[in-house]
Amino acid sequence: MIDRARRGIEVPKVRKLAALQALREVVGRAAEQNKSIHISTGIGGLSDEWAPMTIAAMAIFRRVTEYAGEFGVPIKYYCIRAHMIPAMEDMIQSGYVKGGRPEMYSSEMIEFVGDGQQRAYMAAVMGYLSRERPAANIMLGAGFYETYIVLGAGAVAGCLQIAGTPRLYYQGTIVALSDYPLIGQELYAAAAEITGNPPDLGSLAGQDYSIIICLILMIVTALLATAGTTLWSKLLAW
């Protein structure tokens, strides 16, 4: 599907995600209010099992930083993984350059709070949200229980919130506490959709076909198990 889309044979049309459509509006609102926006890539980094979630979050933040540059909105990013500092510095700086305001970038936009120190991170972000009251709080990536606290503090501070994590435990939290949630795989879909590149959109179509195959397999397995055969369970055990 990626190859077909790349060659222009079949570029799939994808459903527009509300959170992505709202991104520009959210940054624009921050500019009107003369306030900053807070972004978070979650607790994960690029060298652990949460890397795919972090990568998906970074793909979306790339666009957010461009909007911030376009509208002249300051960004604040608290960093919990030291190796994320250069990548996020480069991303935010490039975003302001692409948006036409390179002079707005400051190294103070990124603040390190301790490698893997979740409580220090929570304290820093809660303090920032309650003091500065940014216009928006965007939390994407691998969320742990700081999701409760940061989104809760953001709700109390009156921030417009976009949140998304594929981690199952926090789906209810992000639906209830954010204005534009990205539940389950939507974060990955959003990361592909935001670029608008045909190969990325093709990968989404491929993912949908995989889901259809999974569904067919599940139904066949359930029917065969009901009929009493153990063939599928043996195959799946392999």
Added chain:
Amino acid sequence: MSWLRRREVCIALYVIPALIILINHFTGQLSAAQSEVILWASILATFAIFLGVINMFQHHITVLTRKRPRWPYSIILLAAFISTFIFNYTYPTGYDFIINNLLSSLQMALLAYVGFYSYTLFFRASGTKNPHVLMLLIAMLLGLFYNLPMRDAIWTGWAPIGTWVKDVPNTGGMNALLIGVALGTITLFIRTILGYEESYLGG
């Protein structure tokens, strides 16, 4: 050395170790290479912490020298960092005191926020007109009554309803989400190894 900054080189540095780990996971043939890759990653991650420490000092020294608002907190932070670092190597008793009597207590206090913000979540959800959040709210109430110690004294029907919600719609929904997330992760990985996804490189 400008070739080192080429995007292709950076992508290769990410993709080759990822492929080594992936191939070893399914074949077991590259275990030595995998161990080496993981060791290199650990060494790089350790050095990356220096970047973090430099960033932290730069930020707080700027706050202090320019007398930004709340600058006294930067003195506390730097003093805490330096004293903990020195005690760790010179005076272990002092280090243990800091960890057990200061840090642990402060961390426990922060944990309590989870409880408070759970109520924020509940009240925020109760004021919404979104039907999905209404479903979440009903499920939360069912879960709440299901876990009450005195639930059977209130009504004996809570137990079978709660068990059904937990075992049937909850398990089904979670499994469906899990399949979607797993396929999403695989798709992202495929995009990454093909070089289409490069957001991890920064701007």
